[in-house]
Amino acid sequence: MNVLLIGGGGREHALAWKISQSPRLEKMFAIPGSPGIKDFAECVENISIDDNAALVDFATSKKIDLVVVGPEAPLVNGLVDALNDAGIKSFGCTRDAAQIEGSKIFAKRLMKKYNVPTAEFEVFDNVDAAKNYIRQKGAPIVVKADGLAAGKGVIVAQTLDEALTAVDEMKTFGTAGSKIVVEEFMDGEEASVLALTDGETILPLVAAQDHKRALDGDKGLNTGGMGAYAPAPVVDEKISALVTEKILKPTIAALKAEGITYRGCLYAGLMICDGQPKVVEFNCRFGDPETQVVLPLLESDLLDLMEACASGTLSGKELSWSDQSAVCVILASGGYPKAYKKNLPIDGVTKAKSLGALIFHAGTKLSDGELVTSGGRVLGVTVTAPNLREAVDKVYRCADVIHFDDMHFRRDIAAKALH
Numbered sequence: 141m142n143v144l145l146i147g148g149g150g151r152e153h154a155l156a157w158k159i160s161q162s163p164r165l166e167k168m169f170a171i172p173g174s175p176g177i178k179d180f181a182e183c184v185e186n187i188s189i190d191d192n193a194a195l196v197d198f199a200t201s202k203k204i205d206l207v208v209v210g211p212e213a214p215l216v217n218g219l220v221d222a223l224n225d226a227g228i229k230s231f232g233c234t235r236d237a238a239q240i241e242g243s244k245i246f247a248k249r250l251m252k253k254y255n256v257p258t259a260e261f262e263v264f265d266n267v268d269a270a271k272n273y274i275r276q277k278g279a280p281i282v283v284k285a286d287g288l289a290a291g292k293g294v295i296v297a298q299t300l301d302e303a304l305t306a307v308d309e310m311k312t313f314g315t316a317g318s319k320i321v322v323e324e325f326m327d328g329e330e331a332s333v334l335a336l337t338d339g340e341t342i343l344p345l346v347a348a349q350d351h352k353r354a355l356d357g358d359k360g361l362n363t364g365g366m367g368a369y370a371p372a373p374v375v376d377e378k379i380s381a382l383v384t385e386k387i388l389k390p391t392i393a394a395l396k397a398e399g400i401t402y403r404g405c406l407y408a409g410l411m412i413c414d415g416q417p418k419v420v421e422f423n424c425r426f427g428d429p430e431t432q433v434v435l436p437l438l439e440s441d442l443l444d445l446m447e448a449c450a451s452g453t454l455s456g457k458e459l460s461w462s463d464q465s466a467v468c469v470i471l472a473s474g475g476y477p478k479a480y481k482k483n484l485p486i487d488g489v490t491k492a493k494s495l496g497a498l499i500f501h502a503g504t505k506l507s508d509g510e511l512v513t514s515g516g517r518v519l520g521v522t523v524t525a526p527n528l529r530e531a532v533d534k535v536y537r538c539a540d541v542i543h544f545d546d547m548h549f550r551r552d553i554a555a556k557a558l559h
């Protein structure tokens with residue numbers, strides 16, 4: 141098969157690495173790709189991932205059999221619909237389905253209508269009404285902007301004052317903030333369950349746990365994710381069965397009842413509260429960094445599974461898993477998630493690989509042949525080992541040989557699971 145991969149982050153590097161292991165792969169292209177993805181795919185940088193028409197033309201001209209869409213923006217932007225219209229198969233959901241991530245209000249209303257467990261909520265387009273509701277409910281309480289706000293549209297307010305200020309701040313998210321969701325605070329432990337689906341059959345992947353805050357001890361600002369590990373023991377067999385029966389199946393069925401066949405990866409961000417999983421959010425794509433720990437544990441042929449999702453032939457397929465543990469530590473630019481420097485030379489990647497790490501590039505580029513930083517999250521260092529303790533020890537031995545100026549990373553990835 142000829143494959144076109146859309147995206148260029150750590151998630152897409154992990155996807156490219158895994159897809160490249162498929163005996164069914166003939167040739168892979170990536171738009172835009174990255175210095176890491178270049179090892180597996182021909183990277184094409186002069187086409188924008190927002191330009192559906194140009195992407196369809198490219199896929200047609202290269203006789204692409206499957207387009208794999210990594211990030212949410214092109215899904216929300218209807219890339220899969222455009223590819224479908226042109227008769228090109230793709231792994232990813234349609235624009236209608238992508239609302240499950242693109243609009244928090246769509247997702248919350250869907251869950252309420254079909255009894256999928258999630259926090260209670262109200263939607264407001266009026267600041268005063270939102271504030272009155274918050275005063276009634278009290279803190280802690282959660283204030284969210286509708287729409288994609290690059291992970292920054294959520295404020296978990298511990299006090300009433302914080303919550304009221306948050307409502308005013310939502311205006312700064314532009315159109316994303318014109319509607320405000322106020323929801324019940326859920327107390328528990330978070331986990332991410334990603335599932336492959338063709339709209340009928342659902343195959344959940346091993347559960348992972350992300351680390352969203354910038355600093356150790358879950359302090360500091362929210363980021364795209366500073367590290368992850370899998371499997372996450374908080375999702376034991378019992379919880380895992382509940383996730384499938386009470387969340388994944390009803391959600392895919394709910395979408396179907398609304399006229400939407402969901403194909404691709406459905407990401408359920410969960411809060412496990414007193415032994416019951418509840419949905420924090422859905423994403424319409426693989427998680428990042430979760431993908432960087434889940435795929436190294438998958439023994440099945442990912443390309444084969446993706447093609448089955450796209451074709452509606454997932455029924456009868458099974459997943460096979462390694463019994464190891466995987467840990468990923470994100471090496472970030474100093475200052476991230478706020479402003480940070482770019483173009484800083486990166487050393488030690490080859491050394492880390494020789495120690496047994498998988499290095500997934502998130503924000504790097506080549507400058508005169510030298511690898512330099514080009515994003516907030518720069519590299520994901522992933523290792524697998526027979527157990528989590530060994531994986532954690534080894535991942536930090538590998539991370540410690542990599543260097544760029546102002547580099548920072550969390551030292552406590554997976555610590556919760558070790559206690």
Ligand code: AMP
Pocket residue numbers: 259282291294296323324325326327330352409420421
């Ligand atoms: P979201 O973008 O909706 O995933 O929210 C970002 C983060 O805010 C989540 O990963 C949680 O840590 C936190 N969060 C969101 N909603 C809630 C909630 N209702 N209760 C507690 N924490 C929440």
Ligand code: GLY
Pocket residue numbers: 350364365423426427428429430
């Ligand atoms: N790791 C969080 C996300 O992918 O949205």
